[in-house]
Amino acid sequence: MKRSLYLYIISQLLFCHLFGKNLQLYDLRCESRVNPLGITATQPHFSWKIQSVMRNTEQIAYLVLVSEDSIALLKNVGEIWNTGKLKSNNSIQIDYKGRKLKAATRYFWKVKIWDNHGQNSDWSTIATFQTGLFNLEDWKGAKWIGLQELADSLKIIPAPSSVNKGKKIPENEIMPMFRKEFSVKKEIKNAFIFIAGLGHFELSMNGKKIGDHFLDPGWTNYEKESIYQTFDVTSQLNMGQNSIGVLLGNGFYFTPSKRFKKLKVVYGFPKMICSLVVQYKDGSTERLNSDEHWSVDKSPVIFSSIYGGEDYDANLEQVGWDKPHFLRNWKNAIVVSGPKVLSSNTQEPVKVMKTFKPVKQITIKNVIVYDFGQNASGIVKINVKGHKGDTIQIIPAELLNEKSEANQKATGSPYYFTYILKGGGDEIWQPRFSYYGFRYAQVEMIPKQNGNSPKLNSIEMLQIRNAANSCGSFSCSDTLFNQTNKLIQWAIKSNMVSLFTDCPHREKLGWLEQEHLMGNSIQYNFDIASFIPKILKDMRLAQTDSGLIPEIAPEFVQFSEPFRDSPEWGSSSILVPWYAYNWYGDIRFLEENYSMMQRYIQYLENKSNNGILMQGLSDWYDIGLEKSGFSQLTPQGLTATAIYYYDLLVMSKIAKLLKKENDIKIYNSLAEKVKKSFNEKFYNPTAAQYGTGSQTSNAMAIYMQLVDSSNKQKVINNIVDSLEKNDYRLTAGDIGFRYLLLVLAEAGRSDVIYKMNNRSDVPGYGYQLSHGATSLTESWQAYSSVSNNHLMLGHLMEWFYQNVGGIKQSIGSVGYKNIDIDPDFVDSISYANTSYNSSYGTIVCNWKREKDDIVLDVVIPSNAKANIYFPKKNFVQLTERQQNINSSNLKKNEKRVMCTIGSGNYQFRAKYKIK
Template sequence: MMLSVSKLTLDHEPALSGVERLPVMGWKIESRHRNVRQTSYQLQISHDICFNQIVFDSGVQHSEQSNNIVLANVALIPSARYFVRVRVQDNYAETSAWSEPAGFITGLLDSGWRAEFISAEKPEDKDNSKATLVRKTFEADSHKSISSAFAHVSAWGIYQLYVNGNKVGTDELTPGWTSYAHHLLYQTYDLTDILCGGLNVIGAMLGAGWYKGDMGFTRDRNYYGENTALICQVVITYTDGSQDIINTDESWEGDDSPILFAEIYDGEIYDARQEQTGWSSQKFTPRVWRPVRVMAGDKTVLKAQASGAVKQTERLKPVAMITTPQGDRVIDFGQNLSGWVEFCVKGRAGQKVILRHFEVLDAAGNVYLDNLRSAKQRTEYVLRGEGEECWHPHFTWQGFRYVKVEEYPGDVDLNNFTAIVLHSAMEQTGEFSCSSAELNQLHHNILWGLKGNFIDVPTDCPQRDERLGWTGDAQIFCRTASYLMQTRNFFAKWLTDLRYDQTPEGGVPHVVPDILTNHCGKDRLLADGGTHSASAWADAAVINPWTMYLMYGDTRVLEDQYDSMKGWIDFMEAHSEHHLWRYKLQFGDWVALDAKEGSYFGATPNDLTCTAYFAYSTLLFSKAASVLNRTADHRKYADLHDKIVHRFQQEFFTPAGRLAARTQTAHILALYFNLVPEAFRQRTTETLVELLNEHDGHLVTGFVGTPYFCHALSQNGRLKEAWQLLLKDDFPSWLYQVKAGATTIWEHWDGIKPDGSMWSADMNSFNHYAYGAVGEWLYRVAAGIEADEDQPGFKHAIIQPRPGGGLDWLDARYQSIYGAIGVRWEVSGQTVDLRVSIPANTCATLLLTDGKTLHETDGIDFVPCVQGYTAEVGSGEYRVKYALV
């Protein structure tokens, strides 16, 4: 059979565990034909995998839609399992077989929480960083067969769930970090094959985490509460339809765990001598455990998390053992990462393993800890002294490439050490390679910057005493991240917290979740300037939802965030003067190299950057209103956008067309955000090139200008300069970091200076993804895989590769929601050999920019256009050869 459904997704995931509304459905179609379009589909939902208990059948729907399908009037029951399958017919009159089923489990829905929050801590433990245990024994009816059993679990703090002696699931750091007072996620775990008839034991280990732990560069604690607590509701359904429900309540018991200390920044201390072996198993006979306390808490804030929890994703072995000039033993894992070190050790009871985690060696080759600031990044394990012991932390994580071994019984054997990579579970969707090894390493660094910082929230760095969800970083990297990985659910979760943490007036915090407000009295900058509503940072409220729509075509994020988006635009308008906007503390072109000596603030005026983003976000919001058929809002904000642009041009352009602020970033924003009067576009572009040449082809831009620099050039006839900028390899440049041995993106262009000295230790992360925002240029321009906002989610793609930079070849693939879009080009002299892959049920516009002569067209009907040649193509594999101008 030529036609098949290769992948069925639910909310863009292969499976979901814990949903509160019917997921968005979608599927990928495979066919060896060209120009394949779906003509109809039939979708079924069943309680069983054999589809003998069908609860919904769409019948044959004559539709081309194969993604973002929202079904109405399907009533879900709580704590139940469902399976979904689909079959399709195409325009060749072929009908596929039924797809492999995708499954989901519902959460509690409207059945409500019977469970209570319980804690093994005492009120006086509010400043304690130890972990605790809670447990309960219960009987499942041994005279009945269990049909299903699901645990719905959350916590104040971080928890790990155990049943009958084993950890449940593969999630880590649950329930993650959210705006807990408004939005606390719970996870759903399948216990069907774990529980048995008769005696069972359920338990959990709880740590301080973000909830009550020591957080933020102010090093405060108890932001959300003073004690950890667990809430758990187990629903057992028997084959006769009867149910048992086991809840957290006063009948549970608690005790201290072997984790004596666990904090996100400072690490973990574990004393294996205090383990109570088998504490969560049926055969365990406990010492006297203490009663738990039932804690009052708002259960209405509990929302199901169906996917995207943090998981162990990779395991890396060391690449070298180093003895530093100062005599320290250091393990090099060869890759800057976020996660844990797992080790095995033998020794006497009471002996210790102590590790310190760090990112770089200094110029002399010694351990460099200064850029961690007050974060200890230290783990300590006390041996129990019984054979080989293997361990890794539980309620912390470290950002590191290197590990200093401060104590370890016996010889340090590298075979006993493994780095475990942690990040939010997301499918990798982008692949990139080319003839430049340095550019390949840059792509690698960008990807690992994402891995290192997408740990439940998009953090600014994973090593020092910060790790906060800075909105500016997340905004500028959002598009790049969404080529690299399927970020829809990751960002949808984070944007929910942005919405909850907005001020009543619509202001957007600098960090989400917001732990700066009311905690920055000792920080002069934030105390005086405020903790919300900085241009380019707060615009994440609009830019990120729009990017999700553009990349995935799903209107749900736009709908969910609509009031938040509108609130931010209205906030800017309320605080603008004649459509020029700025407000209190602005970060501007943060850490740009044209800043004054000793300053973090770039030279581009704040009122220019603020008003530029005011215009851009207003434009995107007006488009979002149009997508959602909010016609009045669309017209209102489109008109507002026009007024802002007009005011920008009045204020910042002279009558002769000179942009008043003579900085690279000012010209980049004016060009990329389409704020330049058309008559002045060429002059503005030429001035940008002049500014580039004044620095010998180097950028001096910061957070605001850097993401769009290559775009501003390539969109305005300066592709050569864009490639040259990208491929610069001396300071400052992306490839300077690569040549310096970086394996992730640095926070500063000169994190390590050419002479080997360090930028200020005060703020010098070597895993800080913001400047990795150039990654989208690699996919959108170099490879030419561009979305069409009129048919988002790559239902219609614009394929416009831009060979250059002296590269011999480039190969990129993006796994869209419809399937893989592939582009490979090879250049020989002036001839380009182009291969393109378009997934079934989509189409594309193919643009051969600067194409002079067509040599091979593979049956494609090209027509000349201003750029070169263009054609409309359907799905399939194509190979074209053409000569460049």
Template sequence: MAPIQIAAQWTEGRQCPLGLDARSPRFSWSFGASPKHARKQTAYRIVVGTTENGSDAWDSGVIRSAAHTSIKYEGAALQPRQRYYWRVTVWDEAGEPAESPTAWWETGQLSESGWTGRWIGEPEAHAEEQGMPQFRREFRLSGPFRRARAYISGLGHYELRLNGSRVGEYELDPGWTNYDKTVQYTVYDVTSLLQQGENAVGISLGNGFFHVPGGRYTKFKDSFGHPRCRMDLVVEHEDGRTETIGTDGSWTVSASPLTFSCIYGGEDYDARLEQAGWDQPGYAEDARWSPAAEVEAPEGRLLAQPAPPLKVMRRFALTGVTQPKPGTYVLDLGQNFSGWPEISVSGPAGAQIKLIPAEILTEDGLANQKWSGAPYELNYTLKGDGVEVWRPRFTYYGFRYVQLEGAAPVGQAGAGAVSGLPVLHAIIGQMIYPDTPVVGGFRSSDEMLNRIHEVIDWAILSNMKSVFTDCPHREKLGWLEQVHLLGPSILFNYDVEALFGKVLDDIADAQTEDGLVPTTAPEYVVFKEPWQMFRDATAWGGTYVLTAWEVLQRYGSGALLERHYDGMKRYIDYLTSSADGLIIRGGLGDWYDIGPEGPGFAQNTPVPLAETAIYYGLTVVMGRIASLLGHSDEADVFASLAASIKEAFNGEYFDSGKRMYAEGSDAALAMPLAIGLAPEEHRAHLLESLVRNIAGRDYQTTAGDIGHRYVLLALSRAGRSDVIYRMTRTTDKPGYGYMIANGATTLTEAWDGPTVGKSQNHFMLGHIEEWLYSSLAGLDYRFRPEAGRMEVIVKPDMANDLAWAEAWYDLRAGRASVRWERGEGGSITLAAEIPVNADGLIYVPAEAADKVRGGGTSSELLRFKDGYAVYRTGSGSYTFTSRLQESMTR
């Protein structure tokens, strides 16, 4: 029998990361598929060294354990700017060893004392002049070198250049943070860009969120200071010497061609101001250059960027051109997304081209920024040198259309040398999001469901940046409720362990002294009275607790729970101290539900009901976290508090005579059911009332941003996916089907977004993605801390009209998958893959246990209940066939 195989390795949730400031990083590994069933890890040994086959940093020794996630490094003190290699040997159930490939990570600067370079900026006399700054320095390298790294932070964002070439593919670096608390830097391998002899380095800056000057549209106008940068370029020579070229007063600075830079308002670029060769050695500086100033450091601590960088990940070609009025063209890229257009143009020097991106068009066919923040524009002034290629560097927007002024697309009348009008030769839409692996997929026989899955995915990607924004244009703020409500939806598709860690660090930085967790992090906009509800809402602040718990359940990593436990406790204390008789009276409640007043403030459900239900759920989870971390006394306190909240909640909102919560809205019924507040003896009636509500509106729910996920959870956990499925079929009332039928290419802000307006690219209502994977296809999973392993739950809740559905996910143990399909005469085939070192719990739909075939000797029938034969399995591939009576399907 072949030993088990290691498939992938992670350090701090990333594979071979370049630049970590973690002093005790966590290791995880997954397993390759095995044809044999019930394969397990029984022991492991981790070896870490400063050479590829070395062990001089740490040898864990043989640990008898199935654990393979979040194993803490406990070796020698890590040194800055050092590459460490690690490998793991695992032993299987037969005692056979298998060794992993060698993985690595590199440490960053680790501390302030590791830096040589100073923060530099423009001299004070020039700081308010038009044009963003660009910095340069020439240096000489004598003798051969083996390795070179650039450690750089440029605020708000930067572009690094060496010897005439751009360094790397990262966009909008560093990630945005509360710069008074945390500033991030990035690490690049620049070995191949340097040369013996003369070299030149250049840095261009944009304002980003560090400095929002206004002048056009802004969500907020504020500043942490003027743009500045810091870099250490560290070169290791073959003879053992280390040479550092750091930023300081020996650098020079001039205005760049970027004459306007605003993360909200756009960019202006005058190509006539380009200085050819400024980023190459031998450039002759003129009067435009002056010595750079050494400036004060930002207040925040400088840390290596922990999350994957943004990159241009997808590109969109032109699909159509219209001319709604003379001289104005509208270019259609076919898909709403977030990023920027890249243009190829030619024309005379000084000609100006204006680009106005937009999600939708006016009745006249022009770009419409009414709901996405106006004015946002991109202006390019030509230098008159053949075909010029340009795109913005330090701003982005959500759009599908680009209104073109000052030029004509190639082939259009009026373009060209005779008229003097510049020619647009090409336009490409460039979409940016983190370079994070795709780890899951869903498909079914129903194209409506597939399309819903796709538009939610587009919305997730459009709003996944260095924070999770609600929309990629009007706000670009990290509204927090989506992170926990949509957390499973995100996790089923993308590996975001490191990014979720960054979000929690942002929350910690945003938490106030009294324990409040604001609704956005970083908190750039502080909402004050009378708009306090936009700052203090439990479903938003509760992300601090619920996301850390979700990371444990999905990735098997308790590191975030340990790091943020005290902060999470302070938030629960804040809620308790601000509650009125354990009822949270303020907040936003079920934001953006469907009611007579149009989308916005909650209309159907009392705000305190929704806020207090979340408060209860947070307290229950905190009890579990405290118990897991060994704080048994505090776990008892949280359990007692949760019981008291439950009593107060039901006393205020549950009418036992009517068996109803409040006025019986969808959210009012579903949240107590899903969160565990509803009395057991009344649950069946409450569920019936919820189903009756939805069916009475022809299978439409009125729940909004907060309540909708709990509607889906209440229905799916009760086996009523038939109701959810019918909800997706409705196309004449606001909902998912309505969005698709009315042309949405991304998830919209409002249920009737394509017709009512608002943002056309939000992901706050995408909760059904979780149902597609975990209920309809039937693939879910949880980490079991007591076992140190994952448990994969396969339990399809089949919609009657569906012929088949499938889903797969690369969890930390390896690939899990499911596919079920209907055959003739009520037959069902269910195929599932359980990864090595994971346990399986497979629910096979059947009319009786004796109607099930397959599974083999490695599957144990536990019980037959509620139309499922339930099997316990180990790892491996399993196929079951069964038969369903027609009466068992809805």
């Protein structure tokens, strides 16, 4: 063992000599983003990751420098902030404590660290962050401008249906485009543009689109704010004359009356505000703000609806409209009213992430139906040739009817894209301001006059989603589970825009239950650290005066009960900040939302009767005797009260973290009352079950810690016995299924989870796949009458990563500082490969069976530690790279064998003697 250790150390030293420094820093982040623009946090947080060739590497100190001058930073001068060498093992969420940051300013920063091996890193590469505009004063007089103003009396703001009943949506089919020319006469150091366009905008400068974003800015509560986007346009400006162009679409700001609309909302006609800040090398600064001196005209977008589609008439194009020296007699824009609060975008933008070409096509009379092979959120891109005035109409759909035509019955109809040709050659077009969930595109080519139809040279599906980085991977020996993982992934991808939607077609609304129910699954797949502040703010802005958190946020429509007040939905306001704090270690998730949480708990207390809540949707879409929808198997109030109790437990923990001693007492006292009432109302001691004994009833009672310890195993046995008697058929719905999985896994019954989900003969994941689904469907039964692309019921992904893959955070850890590598080695699975790129770096757990042995390859990132677990039954010996691990270094209990390791790459072999 000593000789092996000696050889290992020599090999590491040789590696360092041949390949450079053994301690390097990478993935520097400010506010959880790489080189972010538009930062408005007055004390932004910094993070970095550590790469070391040596095992057991921990940071013991760091030094951060921040400067407004990159040259000064190269000379190790941090005039804005110099931390000095600080003793700390913290490499995430480092609080800025330097000089006050200025608006619209680029800052440069770098870091170096020292480790526990006596090594220090070189300085990291230089990273940047650029501040946005902190308040209205920073906009320096920029004005909201439009083509026309909508009278207040014609606005339709979200309200109870009785308030808006009879109100008519005003007609508006003119989408404006704006332009402004300006001159640059000096050498530019930096140029930034801050812009909001409602509902959505597309920005261009000197004839070229700025950025690769789609649907800027994100959706929000337009009564209270607008989100603005920041772009670095330094390289887009030329010496001499320049031009800005802005094109607007309706989005959720204005829902037209024509075609499909899920809701009726009119905040106003499209409008924009922007401020271009040009900083010259001589130290001077110049501003170009939107005002009445900008020019405006109608654009070629002749119909724009987030729910109905988009039409474009290429004959209305004005060549060169966004370039300098464009001479047309446009109107002056008018100054209009707009949101009084402008908030900087904090998350990754929506982008086109993948292109799909048709895998087959069907010709039916005068239309062609293209199959892209994947149900996803997206738009089409066409290349077409024809005569002036010819028309292409495209109907997207996720299903086909019995005639093989586009079927939109369950997804919002009519929705379509229309392109009117200008003629004269190949024309390429894609929508700008609307999208749909679809797999198929039905295309009709309509000549303006009798004669040849236009020719479609090509059509593609452009898949769109929030551009949050992928951070996880999972695969195993089971083909159905790999297909299921992909199925769930596509539901997530299809419903990530500026918020998580339920579906990408019929509603596109931010139903809140998935934020906490699917949160763990999502965070294993995508880095959502910068995404979460936006959805939490949506909840704060949606909270009513009474404290209610409605079921959707932003609340673009006020649904009638029980579709507005369900604690299982509203509790995202408490659970998501708590989960996010644990995932990413940012205490601000709790600090900034504590007031919202308090008010919601108070609302629930006021609504309760002796601690019992009876409102809400309960276990939506469970499987009963009737068609799925409202909860059939779980009694009204059980799920609402259970999650209310869990909210109180979480609030007590948060209050403790935030040092709010009196609140701890309040929440603990309330929790005791709720637990007592819950058990009195719902527990049947004779049957050892809760409520009706449904999967959801018993699982939620256990997970939410409502079951007395003396009864817990009885209730777990009840769940398992019931499943066995019913051939392992799942019945739990939207609310309960996650908790069923978690309770079974914690009880060591992943074998039961396998039997429930590794099948295609009854409703579930395999059933959806066998019925042609390529994304999660709204129902376990894959009904064609409901959405077939829905962010719901995807909780098995959490089990894939945590239990089959074995990567989970240790209890009490934050940000994956301490990790449990603890796979459930399910008999029917022979291998699993799993990775997760955490705040500290990539965690890897790859395991396989070799005869009676288990081989486990593990990677633990620097500055983190892990506990490695193996089954104890028939255990003989554990080795690491063929070296025996002394039993004194192992901890054992009745079921498992555990060893603790530091960072590094490891290969374990657990030997078993199977009789």
